[in-house]
Amino acid sequence: MINKTVKEKKVAIKVMDMVAGYGEDVILNHLNFEVYEGEIFVILGGSGCGKSTLLKHLIGLNHPMSGNIVINGVDITDDKGDNLQRVLRECGILFQSGALFSSMTVADNVALPIQEHTDLPASSIDNIVKMKLAQVSLTGYEKHLPSEISGGMRKRAGLARAMALNPKILFFDEPSAGLDPVTSAELDQLIIRLNRNYGTTMVIVTHELPSIFSVAHRVIMLDKRVKKIIAEGSPHYLRDNSQNPFVRQFFNREIEPENSLLRN
Amino acid sequence: MTTLNNNLTNFYSFSQKSPDKLTIHFQDRLDVSNAAPLIKEFNTLLRTHKPDNLVIDLNKLTYLDDYGVSVLVELKRTMGNKRGDFSLTNMSEKVNEILTMHRFNVLGQQSISVQKTSQNLFANLGNSAFAIGSEVRFMLTFLGDTCYSFLMFLRRPGSLRFNDTVENMKRVGLDALPIVGLISFLLGLIMAFMSSVQLQQFGANIYVASLVSISMTRELGPIMTAIIVAGRSGSSFAAEIGTMKISEEVDALSTMNINPNFFLVLPRMFAALLVMPILTLFSDLFAIAGGLLVGVTMLDLTVSGYTNQTINTLTLFDVFWGVFKSGIFAILISWTGCLKGFQVGGGAAGVGKATTSAVVYSIFLIVLSDSLLVVILRYWNG
Numbered sequence: 001m002i003n004k005t006v007k008e009k010k011v012a013i014k015v016m017d018m019v020a021g022y023g024e025d026v027i028l029n030h031l032n033f034e035v036y037e038g039e040i041f042v043i044l045g046g047s048g049c050g051k052s053t054l055l056k057h058l059i060g061l062n063h064p065m066s067g068n069i070v071i072n073g074v075d076i077t078d079d080k081g082d083n084l085q086r087v088l089r090e091c092g093i094l095f096q097s098g099a100l101f102s103s104m105t106v107a108d109n110v111a112l113p114i115q116e117h118t119d120l121p122a123s124s125i126d127n128i129v130k131m132k133l134a135q136v137s138l139t140g141y142e143k144h145l146p147s148e149i150s151g152g153m154r155k156r157a158g159l160a161r162a163m164a165l166n167p168k169i170l171f172f173d174e175p176s177a178g179l180d181p182v183t184s185a186e187l188d189q190l191i192i193r194l195n196r197n198y199g200t201t202m203v204i205v206t207h208e209l210p211s212i213f214s215v216a217h218r219v220i221m222l223d224k225r226v227k228k229i230i231a232e233g234s235p236h237y238l239r240d241n242s243q244n245p246f247v248r249q250f251f252n253r254e255i256e257p258e259n260s261l262l263r264n
Numbered sequence: 265m266t267t268l269n270n271n272l273t274n275f276y277s278f279s280q281k282s283p284d285k286l287t288i289h290f291q292d293r294l295d296v297s298n299a300a301p302l303i304k305e306f307n308t309l310l311r312t313h314k315p316d317n318l319v320i321d322l323n324k325l326t327y328l329d330d331y332g333v334s335v336l337v338e339l340k341r342t343m344g345n346k347r348g349d350f351s352l353t354n355m356s357e358k359v360n361e362i363l364t365m366h367r368f369n370v371l372g373q374q375s376i377s378v379q380k381t382s383q384n385l386f387a388n389l390g391n392s393a394f395a396i397g398s399e400v401r402f403m404l405t406f407l408g409d410t411c412y413s414f415l416m417f418l419r420r421p422g423s424l425r426f427n428d429t430v431e432n433m434k435r436v437g438l439d440a441l442p443i444v445g446l447i448s449f450l451l452g453l454i455m456a457f458m459s460s461v462q463l464q465q466f467g468a469n470i471y472v473a474s475l476v477s478i479s480m481t482r483e484l485g486p487i488m489t490a491i492i493v494a495g496r497s498g499s500s501f502a503a504e505i506g507t508m509k510i511s512e513e514v515d516a517l518s519t520m521n522i523n524p525n526f527f528l529v530l531p532r533m534f535a536a537l538l539v540m541p542i543l544t545l546f547s548d549l550f551a552i553a554g555g556l557l558v559g560v561t562m563l564d565l566t567v568s569g570y571t572n573q574t575i576n577t578l579t580l581f582d583v584f585w586g587v588f589k590s591g592i593f594a595i596l597i598s599w600t601g602c603l604k605g606f607q608v609g610g611g612a613a614g615v616g617k618a619t620t621s622a623v624v625y626s627i628f629l630i631v632l633s634d635s636l637l638v639v640i641l642r643y644w645n646g
Binding site: 132 | 295296300301304330333335338341367371609611612613614
């Protein structure tokens with residue numbers, strides 16, 4: 001938590017010439033990008049452009065048709081065994097719904113990865129769980145079941161679980177989906193704070209504009225028509241300077257005339 | 265300065281200036297990567313040195329995270345248990361900030377597991393009574409809802425989801441036929457085989473046919489079929505409706521002004537009611553076939569002799585009585601399955617619980633109602 005200033009940018013995730021899809025359908029075609037250590041990196045794009053598919057490939061749930069994915073220096077492209085497990089232990093993932101285990105209390109959900117992957121005594125795990133829950137402002141909800149807390153709290157509890165092993169990289173799948181603007185803004189602040197305190201690399205999939213502008217250091221934008229990255233850079237720069245009509249359209253929330261749902 | 269374990273020399277060392285004062289000097293990092301081995305190491309260290317005063321020197325510590333904090337908390341707790349002194353020295357501002365942020369001073373004082381206050385016997389008894397009370401109320405409400413849905417059906421029979429009913433008939437009936445057939449066949453076979461050992465002694469082989477046919481059509485056929493259907497379909501009704509409940513599909517039906525009971529329960533109950541008697545008849549036939557196989561191959565009976573004896577023994581009443589019972593079981597199984605589905609709350613674990621209790625309740629109700637029917641029949645026949 002004591003910040004070290006990083007002089008040169010170290011690469012945390014490197015995606016090289018990746019082609020991904022389901023069956024015969026190619027969804028992402030020859031993707032190349034890098035995520036640097038300690039940055040908040042946002043993958044954005046409209047619905048159906050392959051954001052979630054890309055995330056699933058980055059965390060090893062799906063395997064690309066061709067190309068390579070390197071995380072923390074380890075190639076996980078086709079790995080299903082030890083390498084992937086080792087890399088995943090250094091990654092935390094917050095799923096869209098929080099994906100808390102409904103039969104366990106909030107505290108047990110957060111304790112689970114710590115119990116499974118460390119040799120710490122129960123009293124220490126107890127203390128770490130308390131600290132994790134305090135970081136996401138859920139002190140006092142330790143004994144609650146996921147069904148007994150609100151959607152925003154479930155997300156935060158999911159985040160506490162994702163952070164349980166102090167991962168180097170945190171992945172977020174649409175963190176603000178289904179949250180009210182205030183809760184969503186709180187979650188954004190939490191993401192920024194964790195990034196600042198721990199230097200954790202954050203990869204966020206979202207299409208919420210306010211969220212993107214408040215948290216992102218750098219974004220890539222995917223487009224389903226070309227199945228590629230159509231823009232890369234800071235969100236403010238892209239909004240003000242991009243010449244790409246699709247990027248401008250996205251940031252200015254314009255409707256495509258020929259595809260408009262309101263067309264007669 | 266020294267350490268116990270050579271692998272940990274990079275992270276700490278200890279010194280003992282007087283017998284009762286031990287100083288641990290941390291260096292480099294104290295984090296998720298070394299917390300677990302360090303805690304083990306310090307347990308041994310404190311056990312062997314037994315200091316009354318433990319001083320933690322944080323001068324050379326460059327990185328501390330919440331796992332590191334938990335190591336310090338553990339040391340503090342261990343010293344506290346022995347009524348020894350514990351102190352931190354040479355703390356940098358940054359470390360102090362981290363410790364304050366994680367509320368180092370209060371951590372470890374109360375564990376999560378003991379936070380729940382234990383209740384006394386009477387409170388527990390009262391809570392259980394309330395729980396049973398609310399379950400009974402829910403059951404009665406659900407029963408009322410089902411009756412109301414049935415009245416709605418009588419008023420407008422066309423509004424029943426016909427396709428759903430047919431689909432459920434296939435799932436409850438047709439798909440269950442192989443397993444019902446196989447089990448009944450084997451049951452008939454076993455019964456004939458076991459009874460033949462006794463009956464052969466009296467030269468009463470032919471009564472094997474009577475025994476198999478009467479016991480299967482009147483009792484075992486309907487009961488076995490019901491138990492199989494409860495395990496296959498009762499559980500699936502509970503799981504299906506339970507999952508719909510969790511994913512708010514049931515609420516969606518209500519908001520569209522569609523009665524969930526009419527939409528989900530009636531098709532399932534009608535399907536079960538229509539196919540279970542047929543399944544039971546099949547079960548009877550397969551069991552008789554099983555008995556026939558034993559009779560012909562082991563007891564020197566002819567096919568015609570066995571079938572004639574079966575036909576002569578069985579009355580139409582026996583067959584109808586079995587079929588009637590299976591109708592009652594069908595209503596009980598499908599209703600219980602749906603009821604348990606509607607009672608689901610709290611996610612995946614709730615669905616599992618509902619599925620189990622749907623099967624257990626169904627089987628209990630099958631046996632209970634069967635006993636009642638036996639008593640009723642006994643007095644009815646005089």
